[in-house]
Amino acid sequence: MSSFSDAVSLEAQPAYSDSPEFDKLNADISDTLFLLNNNLVTLGRLLKAAQNTGGKRDVVGRAIDLADETRDRFKTTGEDLKRLKEWDDTNAAQRFTQQKLGREFATALSEFQQIQKRLAAHEKQEIKMDKQAVLESESRGEGQQQQQQLQQQDVMTQDFMNQSETDQHMTLISEREEEIRNIEQGIEELNEIFSDLGTIVTQQGTIVDNIESNMYSIAGETRSAASELNRAARYQSRSRSRQCCLLLILVIVLAVILLAVGAKTYLRWHLPW
Helix, strand or coil: CHHHHHHHHHHHCCCCCCCHHHHHHHHHHHHHHHHHHHHHHHHHHHHHHHHHCCCCHHHHHHHHHHHHHHHHHHHHHHHHHHHHHCCCCCCHHHHHHHHHHHHHHHHHHHHHHHHHHHHHHHHHHHHHHHHHHHHHHHHHHHHHHHHCCCCHHHHHHHHHHHHHHHHHHHHHHHHHHHHHHHHHHHHHHHHHHHHHHHHHHHHHHHHHHHHHHHHHHHHHHHHHHHHHHHHHHHHHHHHHHHHHHHHHHHHHHHHHHHHHHHHHHHHHHHCCC
16 A cells, blocks of 8 residues: 555656756746737637727727737747747757747737737727717817807807817827827837847757758768778678688698698609609
């Protein structure tokens, strides 16, 4: 029972890692990217709903608030990703992780930039229409003032109401113009982050290409060396074969000579002359 409990306890422990800080940063970035992609889906739906409802303020307001939150998350994640990509002494698996997260971040950021541009364009169009409506309202008010000169009190009341409504519209328009400026500023800031990360990705891509090139070069040199060794081995084999043949010939010649000498000696001693 004790051994079983010990085994379960060991399995429950986290896996050993040579770089726990790298792994934690990787996990944090991955989790944030998941949230960012969910935000992008929601933003797309809100923007579509705003376009279908004629720019309903509560829908547009939710989209702008979520865009602000998403923009801040992108900035934070960009800094984390920069730290991850500048990590020293990375192995092949970690370099793969860096490249993978970099591509995922770039894809999500590009999509968010497009959404921000669409949101800003939508707001600009709505502001243009609101300003036009205010101008038309002011024109109608001036016409009514000329037609109702005999009813001075009513005209003054109507003018006050028209001016109050106009001021309210202009205040809302100013707020929306400020929102547009924030969106456009956010686009520029994220473009800088994207540019910085793009440079790092390019540099790392060059490093990876150089590593792969060196690996292919080493492999080619290894194959060339192996070919030379095989050629040398075949040469040595043929050389040994020649040496064996020469040795065999020498042995045969020596044997013939010895036999001839032996036969001559035998005949000299045993045959009468």
